[in-house]
Amino acid sequence: MMGRSPCCDDSGMKKGPWTPEEDRKLVEYIQRHGHGKLEALPKLAGLNRYGKSCRLRWTNYLRPDIKRGKFSEEEEQAIINLHSVLGNKWSAIAGHLCGRTDNEIKNFWNTHLRKKLLQRGIDPETHGPRTDLQAFANWPQLLATAANLSSLLIHPFDSVLRLQAEATHLAKIHLLQNIFQVLSTNPAQNAGLSSLLGAGSMPFQDHQLLDYLTNFSCQADGQAYTDQLPGNYACFESPQTLQNGDLHQHVAASGGRHNHSIDQFGSASTAVPALSFNEMPPLALYSPEKSSFDQRECKSNPVENSATTTFEDWNTLLDDEASHSFWGNIID
DNA sequence: AAATCTTTCAACCGCCGGAAT
């Protein structure tokens, strides 16, 4: 069995893994008397354990409503979305996932999801694109992925999984944009990046890369693009035509389900908080004429029986001040 | 088959905040 080996501390209280017999005593006692006053519980239940240890064992393992086993794709995505809004507030995240404990989610995040996001080129802390040099190591693969994006933009989306895939692609595209910025603005890092990539391994020369990204950005900016995004998306249209070298001014589409940085009008990145489906705000579009965001009705809701959430409801879910002001601007 | 390295996850530790005194 995994875990620490049994031992006793100075006061003679037992520590370490619980035996089936101890579990039985604890469950029996709690079923009969509830789990209030944990300090007194161990004595009453005939256990040589600290009350704190009893509580932990009950809440993380013995509670009958605990869901065990592998995390589903949906749970995984929900954790990523919630983490981008709540950060390392594991108990708050657990509150949104039926039957999962904070400890389990924390472990799952640290052992699986962190790595997964890093591999996708996403910083697990900020949920924005990675900008460290390690993130550039799979550069050729990311470019290949980006090449498939146009088909995703043209065809309508019909499932949650497609939406997830699309959002991941967008995150990667944004990473490419960041890379380009680094290449064009910081010669020192450019040299480091080139050596990291290795001579000859780069699929494009710099000017080809510029053409490629500019072309992509123009495709992504069209009205058709924003109209074809699934419901409950917050969409933003670029107010100006892209020029070569102006890639940082491209306004990326932002999905409610995923967290993308938006470089708007050349300003500093603004992180858009990610949400689970029933927490998404209604569709909003940026209007270049009015220089403001138009709030629109939800076109559809990807989750059946999920109530539409208003901006106000949604904002109350967020602790993050930057997120508040960002969405506050949209509402205003 | 054995040794070594890596991953997993149950459990502990210490801090914090709210309730009780």
Add this chain to the structure above:
DNA sequence: CATTCCGGCGGTTGAAAGATT
């Protein structure tokens, strides 16, 4: 108010299991 107690939380640990050499 000040202090103590206690539950809850996030970070960390370390043995077992699994993977690799």
